[in-house]
Amino acid sequence: EAGVAQSPRYKIIEKRQSVAFWCNPISGHATLYWYQQILGQGPKLLIQFQNNGVVDDSQLPKDRFSAERLKGVDSTLKIQPAKLEDSAVYLCASSLGRGIFNEQFFGPGTRLTVL
Amino acid sequence: EDQVTQSPEALRLQEGESSSLNCSYTVSGLRGLFWYRQDPGKGPEFLFTLYSAGEEKEKERLKATLTKKESFLHITAPKPEDSATYLCAVQARGNQFYFGTGTSLTVIP
Numbered sequence: 001e002a003g004v005a006q007s008p009r010y011k012i013i014e015k016r017q018s019v020a021f022w023c024n025p026i027s028g029h030a031t032l033y034w035y036q037q038i039l040g041q042g043p044k045l046l047i048q049f050q051n052n053g054v055v056d057d058s059q060l061p062k063d064r065f066s067a068e069r070l071k072g073v074d075s076t077l078k079i080q081p082a083k084l085e086d087s088a089v090y091l092c093a094s095s096l097g098r099g100i101f102n103e104q105f106f107g108p109g110t111r112l113t114v115l
Numbered sequence: 116e117d118q119v120t121q122s123p124e125a126l127r128l129q130e131g132e133s134s135s136l137n138c139s140y141t142v143s144g145l146r147g148l149f150w151y152r153q154d155p156g157k158g159p160e161f162l163f164t165l166y167s168a169g170e171e172k173e174k175e176r177l178k179a180t181l182t183k184k185e186s187f188l189h190i191t192a193p194k195p196e197d198s199a200t201y202l203c204a205v206q207a208r209g210n211q212f213y214f215g216t217g218t219s220l221t222v223i224p
Contacts, residue, residue, distance in 0.1 A: 004158070033212070040216070042215050042217055043202070043214045045212045045213070048210065055210060058211070091158050102147065103161050103164055104149075104159075104212075106158030106159045108157055108158050109157075109158050
């Protein structure tokens with residue numbers, strides 16, 4: 001079974017530029033999550049999708065961050081414009097459902113550096 | 116306020132020296148507590164899910180337990196390949212997920 005795929009793996013941008021990350025979850029997984037992990041910290045949930053609907057985006061900085069999951073499969077996370085404090089690893093995860101089958105499987109992450 | 120606290124922040128063990136990692140939590144309506152292992156440069160890898168106080172799960176040298184306020188990850192006779200950061204996460208009633216900051220474990224041969 002293929003795991004969660006993410007691209008790019010690394011990205012370096014200047015502050016105020018825009019950036020987008022892509023995620024392809026495990027086939028058949030209805031729920032998709034985006035996390036931000038700052039160095040030395042645990043992952044922080046940004047947004048959670050159930051199929052193509054948003055379940056929770058309470059910690060997403062909506063003035064600069066946006067995410068979509070078209071057709072309930074792939075997802076993109078965008079930052080526009082980026083700030084220095086956005087430097088982090090952005091992790092995508094998926095799970096089979098929201099109930100008891102909610103073990104999350106993570107991708108390798110995208111490491112973003114904002115200069 | 117929902118919160119997850121892990122201790123210690125870092126732990127160095129000799130190979131074969133058993134120990135425990137702690138995860139204490141305050142959350143409204145715990146739906147599940149999760150343990151993950153994270154190696155440098157990789158995403159977290161799922162280890163266990165615990166749903167109710169008194170529950171225990173085991174996998175090789177790892178055993179996870181859950182009470183109403185905390186969870187322990189017991190490592191029995193660790194090997195160098197067990198070196199990693201161990202993350203605890205909780206799922207609250209509203210399906211929000213909160214991670215702790217992790218315990219960095221180093222097992223010395």
